[in-house]
Amino acid sequence: xxxxxxxxxxxxxxxAQTAIQYGAAAVGLVGPMPSGPGIISNETIAAIAATIPPxxxxxxxxxxxxPNNIIQHHQLVHTNTIQIVDALSEGTYQQIKLALPSVKIxxxxxxxxxxxxxxxxxxxxxxxxxxxDSGNPNLNIKVLGGTGKTHNWNxxxxxxxxxxxxxxxxxxxxxxxxxxxxDTVQPFGIDLxxxxxxxxxxxxxxxxxxxxxxxx
Numbered sequence: 001x002x003x004x005x006x007x008x009x010x011x012x013x014x015x016a017q018t019a020i021q022y023g024a025a026a027v028g029l030v031g032p033m034p035s036g037p038g039i040i041s042n043e044t045i046a047a048i049a050a051t052i053p054p055x056x057x058x059x060x061x062x063x064x065x066x067p068n069n070i071i072q073h074h075q076l077v078h079t080n081t082i083q084i085v086d087a088l089s090e091g092t093y094q095q096i097k098l099a100l101p102s103v104k105i106x107x108x109x110x111x112x113x114x115x116x117x118x119x120x121x122x123x124x125x126x127x128x129x130x131x132x133d134s135g136n137p138n139l140n141i142k143v144l145g146g147t148g149k150t151h152n153w154n155x156x157x158x159x160x161x162x163x164x165x166x167x168x169x170x171x172x173x174x175x176x177x178x179x180x181x182x183d184t185v186q187p188f189g190i191d192l193x194x195x196x197x198x199x200x201x202x203x204x205x206x207x208x209x210x211x212x213x214x215x216x
Contacts, residue, residue: 002215003182006059006168007202009038009193013051015202022207026057028083028191031073033063037200038193045077052080059083059106067095074100081106083131087119093126104128106168109159111151117158124163131191132156134171150177153184160185175206175213182214190214 007019008028016027029045030038045060052058058079064070065086074082081104082096093105106129109120120130134151150172160167166188173181174195181190196206 003169003187004189005211005214006057006189006191007193007196007207008059008061008170008191009197010048010202011038011040011044011200013048016048016052018202018204018207020053020056022204023211024056026059026081026189027052028059028061028193029077029079030061031063031077033061033085042073042076045079049077049079054080057081057104061085065089067091067093067099070096071099074103080104083108085133106131108133108170110134111155111159111171114155117155117162120159121162124159124165127165129166129168129188130159130163131168131170132159132187133191150181153181156185156187160187175210178210178213179216 004025005023006026006028007024010016010019010027010029019027029048030040031042031045033039049058059081060074060077060079061083062070062073063085064073065088083106085108096105105127107123107127108131109116111132124130134149156169168189168191169181169185169187170191173190173192196210197203
């Protein structure tokens with residue numbers, strides 16, 4: 001069974017259509033962040049999300065950390081999925097689910113050490129999916145994704161093996177290492193951004209090569 005592919009850092013309606021044309025099952029739309037690539041305005045996110053077919057997941061990447069702010073952010077853009085890239089600072093996921101019952105909640109876990117595994121297992125009971133990335137929210141300027149760097153996939157494998165919900169793998173995945181990532185972690189989905197871009201724009205040749213590598 002092949003993983004679903006999420007192409008992140010989508011910047012326009014045209015890019016979203018291109019990603020879907022090549023086989024993306026999900027697109028990532030990056031809201032305001034303290035750092036990282038692909039940030040676009042909420043107005044642009046809303047415009048892109050409105051064109052995404054129902055069968056395709058549209059992810060709002062939000063750095064908001066309270067249920068009320070996350071809900072308010074979503075109400076500006078109307079994606080069908082929320083990707084929370086930082087830990088909740090207060091409140092519960094249930095508050096978000098009650099306000100947005102038809103929206104899927106995906107929590108990012110930045111895989112740093114064994115403690116990250118424990119964090120993931122605790123949160124897995126409360127959300128619809130996890131996304132394992134290579135950021136570091138403990139830095140002075142938080143790095144919440146888009147690093148282009150891999151992390152310890154053996155830790156990610158532990159998370160996949162011990163959770164019952166879908167798990168996406170992100171962080172430095174490209175044409176050369178995607179098969180190793182899939183074989184090692186066995187994720188539900190693969191998430192990537194920079195490795196299918198040239199000069200920050202989606203590259204059709206790189207997209208074609210990546211999907212060929214996935215399905216090889």
